[in-house]
């Protein structure tokens with residue numbers, strides 16, 4: 001069914017590095033066959049958008065472009081070939097590809113007659129036009145605010161623990177480096193597996209909030225004492241130096257998984273002998289999650305609890321405050337920032 005009502009929406013556009021403007025658009029009445037038009041409830045800001053904003057992903061050939069890659073909302077129009085969702089479905093939007101069609105990006109002209117690039121997903125907008133493979137049905141019992149985290153941080157962090165490191169048992173020692181959104185989701189998943197958990201988090205402001213999880217903290221000046229100590233290390237701090245350091249912390253047969261995606265210019269250096277002697281290192285692409293199944297799997301793993309409330313200091317902003325929200329996230333003042341529509 002095609003609704004031909006004239007719909008305007010606002011979207012944050014990255015015009016150049018460190019510059020976001022809000023533009024107005026008309027939603028296409030005829031969506032492309034693979035597209036879904038979603039009225040957004042909440043969109044999340046994560047480290048990935050901060051890296052884009054700062055220009056740390058390298059040359060950006062798509063500027064000016066809409067951005068954002070995790071949100072919750074409601075379907076209001078669908079393209080002809082979309083089968084996965086229907087109008088009025090409550091959904092989660094994610095950058096992690098799932099089942100369904102994806103014909104790539106597109107351009108829209110804003111009210112100032114500028115052509116703006118849109119990828120298969122962008123979420124900092126009152127309505128989002130996304131490809132079918134980035135849309136997932138929200139479990140009925142999951143709140144809209146919780147659902148945002150299932151578009152990025154929760155599947156990545158929890159996926160690392162319950163999919164990529166499923167062998168973790170209570171006898172193991174696990175070190176978690178960096179406790180932002182992904183690190184916190186990993187921590188919540190680890191708590192259910194009950195290994196000995198050690199945390200290394202540079203931002204001391206987070207320690208008070210983290211102390212309620214009954215974990216061991218590693219002070220910066222003591223980290224050297226933990227060389228070859230851990231069975232597993234999960235690194236989510238976003239820096240290549242910390243990936244190198246994390247590799248030193250695991251035992252000879254230990255495993256390091258990193259979810260950090262540092263500045264494009266940064267490389268990591270490892271001691272080849274560590275690899276010969278059995279240390280293993282893997283990256284994590286969305287916690288190896290297949291969201292069409294794993295959203296429910298993870299939600300059930302957390303006993304359908306609202307883990308959102310455990311996320312420490314979360315601030316909610318309006319779209320027009322997005323520049324302020326980015327600055328607060330970058331300063332480490334808040335753990336998570338959401339845009340509410």
Ligand SMILES: [Zn+2]
Pocket residue numbers: 045046047048069070151152153
């Ligand atoms: Zn994200």
